């Protein structure tokens with residue numbers, strides 16, 4: 200007979216796990232963003248680097264303040280910070296960046312209940328706050344790409360003190376972003392510049408190509424549901440092409456539409472965040488489609504040059520409803536055993 | 537996801553990493569008798585049987601120990617020649633207590649045993665075969681462990697048209713299917729003839745997963761003749777071997793020119809059950825042993841073993857070379873097996889296998905994190921339930937909503953949801969608790985009404 204002394208562990212089934220883990224998903228997302236991050240620092244220089252670093256530090260600080268210390272290890276605050284940094288104009292005063300990061304985590308994440316609970320993407324909460332509170336700074340903090348002194352100098356605006364009157368624009372270099380240019384009746388930036396990212400824009404939103412590669416990496420690593428960005432971008436492409444066909448004067452060409460603004464960042468990295476997107480696969484299609492349509496509508500018919508941010512917020516607001524509409528129906532009785 | 541072609545019969549399930557198949561997996565080794573065998577009178581899903589022996593009785597192998605007084609009970613036979621030490625009352629998970637016959641096996645028993653009268657499916661009538669199946673005390677060996685006789689009777693009442701032989705390994709790392717195909721081919725064919733005759737059905741389908749496709753094809757090609765079952769080889773996917781899911785999968789598509797059939801026109805028997813029916817009827821044997829898989833890194837010689845009923849789990853594992861201090865021992869496989877607190881409990885009819893998990897074999901499950909609403913579990917649930925929502929409700933103790941709005945009672949604890957969850961939420965464990973709480977809540981008004 201067996202010696203009775205063995206200590207056997209009583210662990211509940213299943214005893215296997217597929218290996219997916221939240222910290223790994225976050226890590227993959229950070230990896231997917233590295234190329235565009237490096238590129239942003241090359242193109243916009245110290246200003247971009249400072250923005251990203253400050254955003255990350257602010258998010259980590261807020262996470263430390265509102266969550267148990269172990270939560271820092273899951274990487275989600277780090278990712279939020281990185282995404283926020285990438286979505287802001289490079290020369291934004293750093294204190295604003297810090298405030299935005301702190302609010303993204305403090306309000307956007309923890310006020311809603313912490314990891315997994317947010318209704319809106321914390322990054323968008325941070326950015327919307329900055330947009331609403333400091334519209335002038337947000338509109339002026341663009342930096343023309345590849346300027347000579349970018350590696351050695353921070354723009355004066357970056358170092359502006361909190362609540363002081365805005366510093367003079369950075370040596371008159373502040374460039375209009377392609378979308379504001381289009382709004383103003385200009386033809387916009389050359390397509391190649393737009394896709395490569397050598398245009399004025401948010402820190403990491405400018406290189407559509409690198410963001411697309413990052414997104415493909417996420418899909419290949421099964422981090423995100425490919426249906427969301429695919430549905431979103433396809434909708435934007437189809438509607439964009441249709442509008443361009445109707446009135447080529449007012450509406451940019453399809454590839455310009457796809458390559459500009461925060462669309463790629465939003466589609467691959469923000470819309471696809473599991474917490475703010477529907478849980479079912481059918482829901483993912485509807486959600487992507489809805490955001491895509493909203494992007495086009497807001498961009499073309501409102502005074503806002505940048506429709507992605509608001510489209511994402513509205514899309515997230517739809518998520519609980521989409522989840523309800525697409526609730527899975529169990530297989531008929533007797534389908535098991 | 538399938539972009540083209542027929543919509544799969546069920547959309548969930550998971551692809552488990554292919555486990556290494558060793559040559560030894562198609563072999564079956566014989567386990568010696570443990571000195572003492574423990575035989576609970578309720579071995580299976582169903583009513584207990586009634587002892588017909590007393591303490592002190594000498595019994596020979598295959599002799600009736602307990603008879604079935606009830607439709608859902610099955611007779612129990614002595615797995616070894618020896619004598620009855622005592623009959624005790626032991627606690628039982630389902631029935632409160634159950635009688636257990638303790639048998640001292642005669643040392644040096646050869647395990648050879650000449651059975652009684654052989655039943656040739658071609659000469660006996662369907663009713664004679666059915667009676668023989670009952671007398672042999674056979675239960676389902678695919679994990680469900682109900683009386684095979686009863687299942688056949690019900691299937692006859694339903695007038696089924698299709699006999700499905702389930703050759704899909706129910707658990708990762710188990711290897712009874714290749715072993716049965718390789719070592720019990722003739723028994724499988726004999727059992728098939730027998731079940732066909734009892735049920736009066738012409739059509740039969742043998743379903744296996746790709747790794748066993750070649751072995752199944754060989755078996756059918758080498759068959760001496762007669763009507764052979766259609767073979768369906770399915771790409772591996774857990775848990776498509778669950779009988780209902782399998783029927784759904786098979787029913788939809790035409791097989792070898794046979795038309796599709798409706799799911800309720802089919803009855804499923806596991807490959808192991810079919811093989812044992814064939815073996816016992818042709819040898820005139822009773823169910824006194826069965827083939828189980830002993831698996832896990834905690835064993836030096838994992839593989840398939842023919843074990844006498846009543847063998848203590850610990851004894852069987854020692855025989856398979858259990859290394860000292862396993863981390864845990866599972867009754868059943870890694871996806872659905874329950875961890876055992878002690879190894880002195882006996883192997884009963886219908887057990888499929890045991891896993892001795894070595895310390896460090898599986899990474900410790902990290903502490904669970906909040907649900908990130910990723911929907912992986914929803915996509916993985918083969919029944920298309922909503923594990924994430926069930927999880928939210930379970931945390932708030934909302935058993936009623938879980939059952940009434942989200943069909944908790946349908947969950948058969950396959951484990952797919954917990955397997956894919958990136959937050960390591962113990963969903964299955966939560967659902968088990970919730971079911972127990974719900975049952976208790978349901979039972980309470982009845983008790984109150986009665987008092």
Ligand code: SF4
Pocket residue numbers: 916917918919920921922923946947948949950951952953954963964
């Ligand atoms: S354990 Fe239950 S809820 Fe989870 S996947 Fe299996 S059937 Fe669905």
Ligand code: SF4
Pocket residue numbers: 478906907908909910911912913914923924927953956957958959960961
């Ligand atoms: S898999 Fe886990 S984290 Fe994802 S939705 Fe289901 S319960 Fe939540």
